[in-house]
Amino acid sequence: MxxxxxxxxxxxxxxxxxxxxxxxxxQLVMWAGxxxxxxxxHYDKDxxxxxxxxxxxxxxxxxxxxxxxxxxxxxxxxxxxxxFNCSYKGMNFPSEDITCRGTINQKYIENGEHCIExxxxxxxxxxxxxxxxxxxxxxxxxx
Amino acid sequence: xxxNAIIAEDxxxxxxxxxxxxxxxxxxxxxxxxxxxxxxxxxxxxxxxxPTFIVTIGGETFGQLLHEMFHEGLLHGSTELECYQPxxxxxxxxxxxxxxxxxxxxxxxxxxxEISYTNQKQELxxxxxxxxxxxxxxxMKND
Numbered sequence: 663m664x665x666x667x668x669x670x671x672x673x674x675x676x677x678x679x680x681x682x683x684x685x686x687x688x689q690l691v692m693w694a695g696x697x698x699x700x701x702x703x704h705y706d707k708d709x710x711x712x713x714x715x716x717x718x719x720x721x722x723x724x725x726x727x728x729x730x731x732x733x734x735x736x737x738x739x740x741x742x743x744x745x746f747n748c749s750y751k752g753m754n755f756p757s758e759d760i761t762c763r764g765t766i767n768q769k770y771i772e773n774g775e776h777c778i779e780x781x782x783x784x785x786x787x788x789x790x791x792x793x794x795x796x797x798x799x800x801x802x803x804x805x
Numbered sequence: 806x807x808x809n810a811i812i813a814e815d816x817x818x819x820x821x822x823x824x825x826x827x828x829x830x831x832x833x834x835x836x837x838x839x840x841x842x843x844x845x846x847x848x849x850x851x852x853x854x855x856p857t858f859i860v861t862i863g864g865e866t867f868g869q870l871l872h873e874m875f876h877e878g879l880l881h882g883s884t885e886l887e888c889y890q891p892x893x894x895x896x897x898x899x900x901x902x903x904x905x906x907x908x909x910x911x912x913x914x915x916x917x918x919e920i921s922y923t924n925q926k927q928e929l930x931x932x933x934x935x936x937x938x939x940x941x942x943x944x945m946k947n948d
Binding site: 685695697700701712714722727728729739744747748749750 | 841842855857942
Protein backbone atom coordinates (compact mmCIF):
# COMPACT_ATOMS: atom_id res chain seq x y z
CA MET A 663 0.00 0.00 0.00
CA UNK A 664 1.08 3.54 -0.62
CA UNK A 665 2.06 5.84 2.22
CA UNK A 666 -0.68 7.73 4.05
CA UNK A 667 -1.24 11.25 2.72
CA UNK A 668 -1.90 14.00 5.29
CA UNK A 669 -3.82 17.27 4.99
CA UNK A 670 -0.63 19.33 5.30
CA UNK A 671 0.97 17.44 2.37
CA UNK A 672 -1.68 18.44 -0.15
CA UNK A 673 -1.25 21.60 -2.24
CA UNK A 674 -4.07 23.36 -4.06
CA UNK A 675 -3.81 22.88 -7.86
CA UNK A 676 -1.69 19.74 -7.46
CA UNK A 677 -2.68 16.57 -9.29
CA UNK A 678 -3.98 13.27 -8.00
CA UNK A 679 -1.97 10.30 -9.37
CA UNK A 680 -3.95 9.16 -12.46
CA UNK A 681 -5.51 5.73 -12.91
CA UNK A 682 -6.20 4.04 -16.26
CA UNK A 683 -8.77 1.28 -16.78
CA UNK A 684 -9.69 -0.67 -19.91
CA UNK A 685 -12.94 -2.44 -19.15
CA UNK A 686 -13.77 -5.40 -21.37
CA UNK A 687 -17.33 -6.62 -22.01
CA UNK A 688 -16.49 -9.37 -19.48
CA GLN A 689 -15.87 -6.69 -16.87
CA LEU A 690 -19.21 -5.07 -17.74
CA VAL A 691 -20.93 -8.38 -17.06
CA MET A 692 -19.08 -8.69 -13.73
CA TRP A 693 -20.26 -5.18 -12.89
CA ALA A 694 -23.85 -6.02 -13.88
CA GLY A 695 -23.78 -8.97 -11.48
CA UNK A 696 -22.14 -7.03 -8.65
CA UNK A 697 -24.34 -3.94 -8.98
CA UNK A 698 -27.66 -5.47 -10.03
CA UNK A 699 -27.75 -3.19 -13.09
CA UNK A 700 -28.90 -5.56 -15.81
CA UNK A 701 -29.98 -2.92 -18.34
CA UNK A 702 -29.18 -4.60 -21.67
CA UNK A 703 -27.51 -1.58 -23.33
CA HIS A 704 -24.46 -2.72 -21.35
CA TYR A 705 -24.18 -6.23 -22.83
CA ASP A 706 -26.49 -6.65 -25.86
CA LYS A 707 -25.33 -4.79 -28.97
CA ASP A 708 -28.64 -5.22 -30.86
CA UNK A 709 -30.60 -3.92 -27.89
CA UNK A 710 -28.22 -0.96 -27.47
CA UNK A 711 -28.62 -0.08 -31.16
CA UNK A 712 -32.43 -0.36 -30.89
CA UNK A 713 -32.13 2.40 -28.26
CA UNK A 714 -30.26 4.64 -30.70
CA UNK A 715 -26.79 3.97 -29.27
CA UNK A 716 -23.75 3.10 -31.43
CA UNK A 717 -23.24 -0.15 -29.49
CA UNK A 718 -22.73 -1.51 -26.00
CA UNK A 719 -21.68 1.24 -23.58
CA UNK A 720 -19.89 1.12 -20.22
CA UNK A 721 -22.10 1.61 -17.15
CA UNK A 722 -21.74 5.19 -15.88
CA UNK A 723 -21.62 3.89 -12.32
CA UNK A 724 -18.72 1.56 -13.17
CA UNK A 725 -16.78 4.62 -14.32
CA UNK A 726 -17.89 6.32 -11.07
CA UNK A 727 -16.43 3.27 -9.29
CA UNK A 728 -13.13 3.81 -11.14
CA UNK A 729 -13.18 7.45 -9.98
CA UNK A 730 -13.88 6.18 -6.47
CA UNK A 731 -10.75 4.02 -6.72
CA UNK A 732 -8.74 7.02 -7.96
CA UNK A 733 -9.75 8.74 -4.71
CA UNK A 734 -9.35 5.84 -2.28
CA UNK A 735 -5.94 4.87 -3.75
CA UNK A 736 -4.85 8.44 -3.08
CA UNK A 737 -6.41 9.14 0.35
CA UNK A 738 -5.23 5.86 1.88
CA UNK A 739 -6.58 3.92 4.82
CA UNK A 740 -7.22 6.93 7.06
CA UNK A 741 -8.85 9.17 4.46
CA UNK A 742 -12.62 9.29 3.97
CA UNK A 743 -14.65 10.15 0.91
CA UNK A 744 -17.44 12.40 2.19
CA UNK A 745 -19.13 13.82 -0.93
CA PHE A 746 -19.03 12.58 -4.47
CA ASN A 747 -21.12 14.31 -7.14
CA CYS A 748 -20.67 13.02 -10.65
CA SER A 749 -22.27 13.83 -13.98
CA TYR A 750 -22.34 11.35 -16.86
CA LYS A 751 -21.61 13.54 -19.86
CA GLY A 752 -20.46 11.16 -22.53
CA MET A 753 -20.17 7.50 -23.39
CA ASN A 754 -17.34 5.07 -22.79
CA PHE A 755 -17.08 1.99 -24.99
CA PRO A 756 -15.70 -1.41 -23.94
CA SER A 757 -11.99 -2.13 -24.59
CA GLU A 758 -11.15 1.57 -24.75
CA ASP A 759 -8.91 3.23 -22.19
CA ILE A 760 -10.60 5.27 -19.50
CA THR A 761 -8.14 7.57 -17.77
CA CYS A 762 -9.17 8.94 -14.39
CA ARG A 763 -7.56 12.20 -13.31
CA GLY A 764 -8.04 14.85 -10.67
CA THR A 765 -6.78 18.14 -9.32
CA ILE A 766 -7.04 19.73 -5.88
CA ASN A 767 -9.41 22.64 -5.90
CA GLN A 768 -9.59 23.80 -2.30
CA LYS A 769 -8.60 22.85 1.26
CA TYR A 770 -10.23 23.97 4.47
CA ILE A 771 -10.99 22.97 8.04
CA GLU A 772 -14.68 22.64 8.90
CA ASN A 773 -16.08 21.42 12.23
CA GLY A 774 -12.60 20.20 13.12
CA GLU A 775 -12.38 18.10 9.95
CA HIS A 776 -9.59 18.57 7.43
CA CYS A 777 -11.37 18.76 4.08
CA ILE A 778 -10.00 18.67 0.55
CA GLU A 779 -12.19 19.45 -2.43
CA UNK A 780 -11.14 18.10 -5.79
CA UNK A 781 -12.28 18.06 -9.38
CA UNK A 782 -12.00 14.60 -10.88
CA UNK A 783 -12.91 13.23 -14.26
CA UNK A 784 -12.69 10.28 -16.65
CA UNK A 785 -11.35 10.76 -20.18
CA UNK A 786 -11.82 8.58 -23.22
CA UNK A 787 -9.00 8.07 -25.81
CA UNK A 788 -10.28 11.09 -27.76
CA UNK A 789 -9.58 13.30 -24.72
CA UNK A 790 -13.29 13.87 -24.04
CA UNK A 791 -14.36 14.09 -20.41
CA UNK A 792 -17.08 11.46 -20.21
CA UNK A 793 -17.69 11.64 -16.47
CA UNK A 794 -16.88 14.69 -14.37
CA UNK A 795 -17.12 14.86 -10.60
CA UNK A 796 -16.49 16.92 -7.54
CA UNK A 797 -15.33 15.08 -4.48
CA UNK A 798 -14.83 16.18 -0.90
CA UNK A 799 -12.49 14.04 1.17
CA UNK A 800 -11.46 14.17 4.81
CA UNK A 801 -7.76 13.59 5.48
CA UNK A 802 -5.88 13.00 8.72
CA UNK A 803 -3.73 15.90 9.94
CA UNK A 804 -0.15 15.69 11.25
CA UNK A 805 -0.79 18.22 14.01
CA UNK B 806 -47.48 15.54 -19.05
CA UNK B 807 -46.77 15.02 -22.74
CA UNK B 808 -48.38 12.12 -24.58
CA ASN B 809 -45.25 10.45 -25.90
CA ALA B 810 -44.90 8.35 -22.72
CA ILE B 811 -41.15 8.45 -22.31
CA ILE B 812 -41.99 7.70 -18.70
CA ALA B 813 -44.99 5.90 -17.20
CA GLU B 814 -48.01 8.17 -16.94
CA ASP B 815 -48.53 7.70 -13.19
CA UNK B 816 -44.93 8.78 -12.39
CA UNK B 817 -45.79 12.30 -11.30
CA UNK B 818 -48.34 11.06 -8.79
CA UNK B 819 -45.49 9.14 -7.10
CA UNK B 820 -43.32 12.20 -6.43
CA UNK B 821 -42.39 12.32 -2.75
CA UNK B 822 -43.84 8.90 -1.94
CA UNK B 823 -41.19 6.88 -0.08
CA UNK B 824 -40.76 3.23 -0.98
CA UNK B 825 -38.59 0.72 0.87
CA UNK B 826 -36.41 -1.16 -1.62
CA UNK B 827 -35.47 -3.74 0.98
CA UNK B 828 -33.19 -4.65 3.89
CA UNK B 829 -29.83 -6.05 2.81
CA UNK B 830 -27.30 -7.92 4.91
CA UNK B 831 -23.85 -6.95 3.71
CA UNK B 832 -21.66 -9.99 3.15
CA UNK B 833 -17.92 -10.10 2.50
CA UNK B 834 -18.56 -11.79 -0.84
CA UNK B 835 -20.73 -8.90 -2.08
CA UNK B 836 -17.94 -6.44 -1.33
CA UNK B 837 -15.36 -8.75 -2.95
CA UNK B 838 -17.48 -9.07 -6.14
CA UNK B 839 -17.81 -5.29 -6.27
CA UNK B 840 -14.05 -4.68 -5.84
CA UNK B 841 -13.26 -7.36 -8.46
CA UNK B 842 -15.73 -5.84 -10.93
CA UNK B 843 -13.91 -2.52 -10.61
CA UNK B 844 -10.51 -4.22 -10.61
CA UNK B 845 -9.57 -2.64 -7.29
CA UNK B 846 -7.08 -4.79 -5.33
CA UNK B 847 -6.96 -2.55 -2.21
CA UNK B 848 -6.64 -4.86 0.88
CA UNK B 849 -8.81 -2.39 2.82
CA UNK B 850 -11.85 -3.92 1.10
CA UNK B 851 -11.35 -7.12 3.13
CA UNK B 852 -12.79 -5.31 6.15
CA UNK B 853 -14.98 -2.54 4.74
CA UNK B 854 -16.72 -1.59 1.51
CA UNK B 855 -15.38 0.99 -0.94
CA PRO B 856 -17.43 4.20 -0.61
CA THR B 857 -19.10 3.82 -4.02
CA PHE B 858 -20.32 0.30 -3.10
CA ILE B 859 -23.34 1.74 -1.29
CA VAL B 860 -25.10 2.81 -4.49
CA THR B 861 -25.33 -0.84 -5.59
CA ILE B 862 -27.27 -1.93 -2.48
CA GLY B 863 -30.83 -2.49 -3.61
CA GLY B 864 -29.62 -1.94 -7.18
CA GLU B 865 -31.72 -4.75 -8.62
CA THR B 866 -34.93 -3.34 -7.11
CA PHE B 867 -34.02 0.14 -8.35
CA GLY B 868 -33.32 -1.30 -11.81
CA GLN B 869 -36.75 -3.00 -11.87
CA LEU B 870 -38.41 0.29 -10.89
CA LEU B 871 -36.58 2.07 -13.73
CA HIS B 872 -37.60 -0.66 -16.16
CA GLU B 873 -41.26 -0.13 -15.27
CA MET B 874 -41.02 3.65 -15.41
CA PHE B 875 -38.96 4.35 -18.53
CA HIS B 876 -40.62 3.12 -21.70
CA GLU B 877 -38.13 4.37 -24.29
CA GLY B 878 -34.42 5.10 -23.96
CA LEU B 879 -32.75 5.47 -20.58
CA LEU B 880 -29.38 6.97 -19.67
CA HIS B 881 -27.81 7.89 -16.36
CA GLY B 882 -27.55 11.64 -15.77
CA SER B 883 -25.79 12.07 -12.44
CA THR B 884 -25.05 10.59 -9.03
CA GLU B 885 -24.71 12.78 -5.95
CA LEU B 886 -23.50 10.76 -3.00
CA GLU B 887 -22.87 11.75 0.60
CA CYS B 888 -21.21 9.17 2.85
CA TYR B 889 -21.43 9.48 6.62
CA GLN B 890 -19.76 6.23 7.68
CA PRO B 891 -18.23 3.19 5.99
CA UNK B 892 -20.29 0.06 5.36
CA UNK B 893 -18.85 -3.14 6.82
CA UNK B 894 -19.59 -6.85 6.46
CA UNK B 895 -22.44 -7.81 8.79
CA UNK B 896 -24.21 -4.46 8.48
CA UNK B 897 -27.91 -4.57 7.69
CA UNK B 898 -28.76 -1.72 5.36
CA UNK B 899 -32.30 -0.52 4.79
CA UNK B 900 -32.69 1.25 1.47
CA UNK B 901 -35.54 3.71 1.00
CA UNK B 902 -36.15 5.69 -2.16
CA UNK B 903 -38.52 8.25 -3.59
CA UNK B 904 -38.91 10.35 -6.71
CA UNK B 905 -37.86 13.88 -5.75
CA UNK B 906 -38.39 15.67 -9.03
CA UNK B 907 -39.46 15.17 -12.66
CA UNK B 908 -38.56 17.67 -15.38
CA UNK B 909 -39.55 17.27 -19.00
CA UNK B 910 -38.11 19.12 -21.93
CA UNK B 911 -37.78 18.53 -25.67
CA UNK B 912 -38.78 14.87 -25.65
CA UNK B 913 -36.64 14.04 -22.67
CA UNK B 914 -37.54 13.40 -19.06
CA UNK B 915 -35.15 14.00 -16.16
CA UNK B 916 -36.17 12.06 -13.08
CA UNK B 917 -34.33 12.56 -9.79
CA UNK B 918 -34.55 9.88 -7.11
CA GLU B 919 -33.53 10.40 -3.50
CA ILE B 920 -32.27 7.26 -1.86
CA SER B 921 -31.25 6.87 1.77
CA TYR B 922 -29.29 4.07 3.41
CA THR B 923 -29.74 3.32 7.12
CA ASN B 924 -27.93 0.68 9.18
CA GLN B 925 -29.12 -1.75 11.86
CA LYS B 926 -28.58 0.94 14.52
CA GLN B 927 -30.93 3.29 12.63
CA GLU B 928 -27.96 5.49 11.73
CA LEU B 929 -27.98 7.18 8.34
CA UNK B 930 -24.87 5.85 6.56
CA UNK B 931 -25.33 7.53 3.18
CA UNK B 932 -27.67 9.51 1.00
CA UNK B 933 -27.74 9.56 -2.75
CA UNK B 934 -29.52 11.46 -5.50
CA UNK B 935 -29.68 9.64 -8.81
CA UNK B 936 -30.87 11.50 -11.90
CA UNK B 937 -32.00 9.34 -14.79
CA UNK B 938 -32.71 10.62 -18.31
CA UNK B 939 -35.48 9.16 -20.43
CA UNK B 940 -35.30 9.96 -24.13
CA UNK B 941 -37.25 9.23 -27.28
CA UNK B 942 -35.41 6.40 -29.02
CA UNK B 943 -36.34 7.45 -32.57
CA UNK B 944 -35.09 10.98 -31.97
CA MET B 945 -31.71 9.65 -30.82
CA LYS B 946 -31.46 7.44 -33.92
CA ASN B 947 -32.18 10.34 -36.25
CA ASP B 948 -29.73 12.76 -34.62
